[in-house]
Amino acid sequence: TEANEITSNDVDVQISAARVAEKLARKKSERFTYLVAAVMSSFGITSMAIMAVYYRFSWQMEGGEVPLSEMFGTFALSVGAAVGMEFWARWAHEALWHASLWHMHESHHRPREGPFELNDVFAIINAVPAI
Known part of the structure; x- marks a missing residue:
């Protein structure tokens, strides 16, 4: 029975270690996904701001020189x-x-x-x- 208890405890430890590793991997993946989304969002918003400012000035200047x-x-x-x-x-x-x-x-x-x-x-x- 002692051998079974040790084996049972070893299995529990291995399962716990596997769960922790899986949780850490999922967390790392979620952080990377968030980082990619944040960078893409920042580039998108910045691009829209640049385009909006440019088009506002080009529309107001009616084909003239844009300051x-x-x-x-x-x-x-x-x-x-x-x-x-x-x-x-x-x-x-x-x-x-x-x-x-x-x-x-x-x-x-x-x-x-x-x-x-x-x-x-x-x-x-x-x-x-x-x-």
Whole structure:
């Protein structure tokens, strides 16, 4: 029976090790997928901003010379606004959502129960100044 217990324990350890390895591999894959999606999204949004600024200026100038310095300034303001919003989101997440507004944000850290969670209110509130 002792031999069976040792074998049984060894099997349990091997199963646990296999589960941990599988979980780590899945987590690594998810992180890589997220990174690829984030990079592609960033390139896509940046490309759209460049195209929007260019087409706005070319439309306003009605075929005339496009002022590159003004075009660059407009694009720089767009990038500055995006970076500013990211800093706001990071600060709000740490200083507000994980502090005084935890009772609302906590739903984001639990398994989802339905299509919406109380934390979704933050997306709506932060969309107003972004628009």
